[in-house]
Amino acid sequence: MPETTAPDAAAKLVCRSVWKLFGSDAERVARLISARAITKEELSASDAIPAVRDVSLGVHAGECFVIMGLSGSGKSTLVRCMSRLVEPSAGEILFNGENLLAASEKRMIEIRRHQMGMVFQNFALLPHMSVLGNVAFPLEVQGVARARREARAREMIELVGLSGREHFFPRELSGGQQQRVGIARSLAVEPELWFLDEPFSALDPLIRREMQDEFMRLQSVLKKTIVFITHDFDEAIRLGDRIAIMKDGAVVQVGTPEEIVLAPADSYVSEFTRNVAKAKVLRVGPLASRLPGSVAADSYAGEVSAAATVAEAAPLFGETGTRLLVKSPDGQAVGTLDRDTVAAVMMRG
Template identity: 55%
Template sequence: MTDQAPASTTAAAAVKLSCRNLWKVYGPRPEYYFDTSGYAIDVPGLAERMRREAHVPAVIDVGFDVHVGETFVIMGLSGSGKSTVARCLSRLVDASHGEVMLDGEDLLAMSPRALIDVRRHKMGMVFQNFGLMPHLSVIENIVFPLKLQGIPLAERRQKAERVIELVGLEGREGAFPGQLSGGQQQRVGIARSLVVEPDVWFLDEPFSALDPLIRRQMQDEFLRIQRVLRKSIVFITHDFLEALRIADRMAIMRDGKVVQIGTPTELILNPADDYVARFTSEVPRIRLLQAAACAVPAQGDLSALPAVSADGMAEDLIAQLAKNPDGLAARDGSGAVLGKITPASLITALAALGSEADHDAS
C-alpha cells in the first residue's frame, strides 16, 4: 500500500466542483457589502472595513477548482475558515456572496427542493463527530440515507453490504454504535456517506478525534477506498502530515483567505510566504519522494528482486533495502518494471531533492 495518494492527472481532468469569489460574512447586514448596484467589491480593503463595522468575514474571496477523481485538501489553523468553506460548498451554510458550481450547476441558485435532491444523490459528508444514531445498528445507520430516498429494502441492503465490505466491517452489521471502537464508528460514518454513491465527498477533519495509531489506520483505509472509487474529494484538516499523505493538491488558508494552492511538494519547496513555510518546515524531505523517483534504469534481469510499487513512498523503502541491499524492482500498476532502486539511488534522489530545496530557498 502506498503512503500517499497516487499521482494524479488533475491537470487534464474535468472540473467537478468549483467556487469563485466566495465570501461568508457574519453580522447584522452582510448583504450590504455585496450590493453591486451601489458598490464594487474592493477586496483588499473590504474585509477590514467589515471588521470595523461589526461584521466577521469568515471566508474572504476564495476560489479554486476540484477535478474529477481529485483529493483536494483544505488546511489551516483553527479559525482559518477551512470548515466554513466546506460548509459553503455543500450549502450547509449559505455563502454571503460568490459562486459554487457542481457539474456546471450553480448550487447557490438552487431551490431548497433541488438542493435536497443534490445532497441525497450527489454528496457524501463525513465529520469529526461521527453522528451515528445510537439506537440503530451498523447496517441500519448505513442504509438510513437510502431509506430517505425511498429505495426498496432489498436494494438498500445490497448497497449497504457492498460498502460494509469496502470499509472492512463484515461481521459487525448487527452491532450498535456503543459496542464499536472509535475507528469502527468512523468506518460506519464513512460507509453511510458512500452508500449513496456520491459524486463529491466532503470530509471535515474525519480522523482528528481518533488516537494516533487508529488515525493512521483510517488514513490507510481512506487511501485504499480512494484508489478503488476515485471520488472527487474535499478533505479538511489542520495536520500537514495528514495532508501530505492524502492530497493530490491542497489549499492553505489563513484568516479566511487562501494563501497558496498547489501539490504538497510545491508548497514545501516553494512556499508563498513565511506562514506556509512554517507549516511545512518540519516535514522530512524523504516524504516528498515516490519510489519511481529513486529508480535507475534496469541493467539485466530484475525478476529475482523484490517488487515495490512505483507510486509508493521512498521512506517505506528503507526497511526493504536494509533486507535487500542488492536492490528492489520498481513496477507500475500494470506490473511493468520501471527501474531498479538501490541504497545508492535512494540517497542520490534524496540529495537531489535537498539541492532543489536549497536552490529554491536562495
C-alpha cells in the same frame, strides 16, 4: 503559487471568488463585493467578518483535494459553502458545470442525497439504529426498497471491514469502528463528490493511522472525488493529491505535497513545512532511473509503486539490496530506484 482567479473550468467542483461574511453588515458588504465596489480598507472598516475570503480553486475528478489550516482559518466553513450547508455570501460554486448558488433548495436536497457524501468529526450516528440501519438510512430517505437498501448497506459494511457487526449498536463499537460506519453510510448513496471534515481528528493516534490506511485503501478501489479537511499537515501530505492551505479565510497556496514542501509560497506555509522530512513527501517516480533491458528480475531487492514516497521505499531494500523495480499504478515496470539515490534524499532530511 496560489490559485486565485482561474481554476480549471473542467474540474468537477469549481469555486470562483467565494466569500462568506458574518456580522450585522454582511449583506451590504456582500453586495458591494459582488459589484466589485469595495476596497480592502473599506472591508476592514466594516462590521462584516470574512470567514471565507475570495477563494478560487478547482477539484478534479478522482483526486483527493485536501484543505488544511489552523483552527479559525475558514476550512470547515468553506467545505460547508461547497455543499451549501452554509450559504455563501458571494461568488460562484459549480458542480459538474451547474451553478449551485442558482439551484433551488429542492434541487440542493436532491444533489446532497444522490451525488454528495459527507463524513464529519463527530460521527453523527443514530444511537437507536444498528450498524445496518445507520448505513442504510440515507437510502431509506431516498425511498429505496428495504431489500435493496439493506443489500447495498451490507456491501458497504463489508467494504469498510465491519462484516459480522451489522446488528451492533453504536455504543457497542470502538471510536474507529464508529467512524467506519460513518464512512460506509456516506458511501451508500454512491456519491460523485465526497466531503470529509476532519473525520479522524477525534481518534487516538494509533487508530487514526489505521483509519488513514483504510481511507487510502478505499480510495484506491473507489477513485472518488474527495474534499478532505484537516489541520494536521502530516495527514495532508499522506492523503492528498493536492493541498490548499488557508489562513484567515483565504487560500494562500495550492499544490501537490511536493510543491508545498519544496516551494512554499510564503513564511506561513514555510512554518507548516519546516519540520517535514523530504523523504515523507518526495515520490519514487521522479527519482527512478530508466529501466535497463538486461537486468535479471532476481537482481532487484523488491518492487515499489511509483506513487510511494522515498520513506516508504527505503525499508524495501533490506540489508543488502541495491535497487528496486519501480512499477506504475497499473503494474507496468517503468524504471529502477537505486539505494544510493534514496540514501542521498534521506541524508538531506
